[in-house]
Amino acid sequence: MTAVNVYQQRPNGAARAESPLYHAGLDELAGKGSPQAGVRLREKKLLGHLVLRGNAKDPAFAAGVHRALGLELPVALTLVARGETSLQWLGPDEWLLIVPSGEEFAAEQRLREALVGQHISVVNVSGGQTLLELSGPKAREVLMKSTPYDVHPLNFPVGKAVGSTFAKTQLVIRHVSEDTWELLVRRSFADYVWLWLQDASAEFGLAIQA
């Protein structure tokens, strides 16, 4: 074994995967809501999530990240995306990389290779969190019921991402396009957030998307 223990954590066989909202049966609910629903919800499940730590002030770090991912390091409170891959600022020395399901091991290896010799950390957290996509004309009003953070587009433009209080828990809110937002939810809180979102969007109508 070497300095850091890195291994493929996702099975390549036919093992059944249960995302944090597996028990909610979202697939069965999909398509059953009103087409006029003001709020649409989708679980972007089982993606690869990696937490990257490193020294943002070191040009070699930014260069290495770019070499590995083809993405610039995002500045504070923003995310950058290319295709299905996104890189989000979480803190002065902390970023969240989200890649398509199953690509996280390769992404970690690419990062470690590109950043070899630097003091960094890459941690696979894919099993611990999920992305909920909230969209529709009333999505912003649901957010206003849920978080004290100002989600007005003037303060929260597309491309911004913040961690904040959400109902009685915390999560990360990402503004990905005009009326589409993503909530980064920890697995153990996912059921609470799901219940909260159903309740908060009830008056506007909620449609689940597959």
Add this chain to the structure above:
Amino acid sequence: MSQVNRLPGGGRIDRSQPLTFTFNGQTYQGYAGDTLAAALLANGVDVVGRSFKYSRPRGIVAAGAEEPNAVLQLGSCEAAQVPNVRATQQALFNGLVARSTNGWPSVDTDLMALVGKVGGKLMPPGFYYKTFMYPQSLWLTYEKYIRKAAGLGRAPTERDPDIYDHVNRHCDVLVVGAGPAGLAAALAAARSGARVILADEQEEFGGSLLDTRETLDGQPAAEWVAKALAELEKMPEVTLLPRATVNGYHDHNFLTIHQRLTDHLGEVAPLGANGVRQARQRIHRVRAKRVVLATGAHERPLVYANNDVPGNMLAGAVSTYLRRYAVAPGRRLVLSTNNDYAYRVVLDWLDAGLEVAAVADARSNPQGDWVNEARRRGVRILTGSAVVECLGSKRVSGARICAIDAQAGKVVGTGERIDCDLIASSGGYSPVVHLASHLGGRPQWREDILAFVPGPGNGVQLRIDAGAVNGVFSLGEVLTDGYRAGAQAAEEAGFKAVDGSLPKAEARREEATVALFLVPHDKPTSRAPKQFVDLQNDVTAAGIELAVREGFESVEHVKRYTALGFGTDQGKLGNINGLAIAARALGISIPQMGTTMFRPNYTPVTFGAVTGRHCGHLFEPKRYTALHRWHLENGAEFEDVGQWKRPWYFPKPGEDMHAAVARECLAVRNAVGILDASTLGKIDIQGPDAREFLNRVYTNAWTKLDVGKARYGLMCKEDGMVFDDGVTACLGDNHFLMTTTTGGAARVLEWLELYHQTEWPELKVYFTSVTDHWATMTLSGPNSRKLLAEVTDIDLSNEAFPFMSWKEGQVGGVPARVFRISFTGELSYEINVQADYAMGVWEQLIEAGQRYGLTPYGTETMHVLRAEKGFIIVGQDTDGSVTPDDLNMGWCVGRNKPFSWIGRRGMNRADCLREDRKQLVGLKPVNPNQVLPEGAQLVFDPRQSIPMQMVGHVTSSYRSAALGCSIALALVKGGLKRMGERVFAPLADGSVIEAEICSSVFYDPKGERQNV
């Protein structure tokens, strides 16, 4: 009797929509657009309640939030009961059911009135404190009857069918109040492009403009209101909140608004368009860059004898009922005033074709335009006079008007009695300063307008006042002041204000107000008929003077002694009069007297609105593991551990908890058990200095832990007291996985970050929480190796995979890290897989385990098994005052580590080295069937007298199925040197449990079972 007081025309009511309602069981009719108060007055209902203390009949006095008497109970059924509703603020709806909150058994024949009349003299202020506090044991009995007599309304005993919610808002400018000043301010701010919220507590925007006789641009003022609103509604960044009371002004320009979304539609919120029940009320939590306070002013009543008899009203309220609701609350009016503005009621009364008996004006020679208009229209004006006493008991029958010397506080001359059925009074206007003083700002007295205006915001409130609250009363100036404030607020929030046009108000000659609060009476205050200052709390002028005589000089003490301005009233109607009376009694000025503090909320807020959606299943987040569904399907009982729901035990049909736990314990000791340990905190630690960091935060040494090995660690705070524990494994030279207690996960991560960021930033190490990423399944028991071997490719032999090491491999077809560590003392494997795949692995283990007697177990069995082994649970066996040595865990302290690790100095203080500290020991009850209660205090001598000398307490206690007896862990003074001695636990029921002090390791003391 139908709407005897309704005028034939006019008003903003919709006569095409008659509404039926009941009050105290009687059915009445009103119209859409009425408030409940307007409809009651329209129907000639004089008495709406009985007073708080003296049980005197009371009628409607005001038309807004300042109403002290018409505080009613609403609801046609138990679940819909709402107390504390001001009839003046409740829109009428069809089927509304209202009751008086006091008046027992009925408001018209009140048995308590006897108490009031007979007991009046016996009930001076301070009554409750003086009479009922002793004997204290009887207070509970007294309180029951006082509450019933006082009638503060009651809460429903059934579940509220409605929902309430909260919304967070941010704006550049929040305008509080949509009267002339607020509307002008909102227009100015909105035209600059700022994000504006305009909130107003009434059913309609417009405030005084909805019922004023004044015109704007020669048109009725309400037409300009409609125009202004139309402009505001078109602006996308403007949010209009009607029926929304700004109730609290908190730190950082954070304000809370209570909006009644459907209270005007019915007692239960209707369904929305999509069939979902709408929220009935909503709290808006607003962060505003600037606040424009346009809260207006409350008219002050004059204080005169018997001024509480129904038919005594505020002058402005009478105008409001006339012009806005087309209700004449009487036939023959007397006005008592000290100012020009009050003359509007006289002109409005004449316009309605009603009779004005007389005006008593405290000023000697008033010549304002409105005064002269009244004179021209033939109104008899008695100058230098005031109504000194109201005549009548359940309804005004006349007024005694006397010439007075306001300055000297004396009646001059005998006066005359004038027949009337309505006395309107106006003692001037009190700016509504409540919100401005919620953060401690003291209102400031302005002698020119005889009123307190808001004190400066002092940077604590970023606030601009406008209109009447700012001491500006004439309509044209109010509009200008509002526009100025709105523009200034927008500029301060970073916008460029634009000039805008305002409508033109009529020019008018107005004359100054003369100071008059308590109208003098021929008799001294203490002998005169009651002169009420605070109608809601039954505080009289005599009561305030008595308080002063008894030595209460501070305004805060006078308030508490008399109850002036208490409760839902919050001093809206009576505070200034009360201050003035107290100041005069003390011989000081009103500003010297000062005001009491105003607190949120401005008007009462329902509990439903306070709670919002944080109730029922949304009351508190519940955290679940990836295996929760299996636990549910298999009948687990759950235990709350922090926010986690953990399986507590898995009862089989017919089993109670003891039976289930005994079965689970024996299964682990004799076969194999499985536990969902996913909730344990897990922190991934990477970096070349990771090992050194562990050396500094743990008490024990980590330098020599090889890759592939794991070690138990203790963490202390600086004081040397144990704060968390867990096993940390070395995954690579620069890579560790730390586990923490379930409840300690977040605080340990914060602790590591704190020390890294503030004390040792030079150490190259990163911490990342992986608690939710890994699901952890623990197999424990002699059969665990055989079972695991069926589903893994890992070599499980003791040689290849010894105790306190870990391996990587496939378990059930899923990549896993398996840790051979044990919290039960048995052969154990903790299997960690990515949580998404845990359920499949768990199910395979359950399936394969059938042959080996695999039994799922919960936290209770885990607790018993670890206690049998003497393993501590931080937070149960420790309480933040326990060192490693106290736990007999000195073996876990690396005394020779080179760097001074956290807790080292603390645990070496003299006090921590005492030999008689409380130390963790085992206890065996002498009667093996008795289980010591956890928390029981221990003594060495049970025969000593009370208070006994307590020497420790029981921290953990269970019945051990494996040992066939009860066992306990306890902290006992000097316990480690008292092996074999006896301690006693005297219990609350008088019995005593005797126990022997023993080693805390009860089972397998050599630890052989986990090493096989």
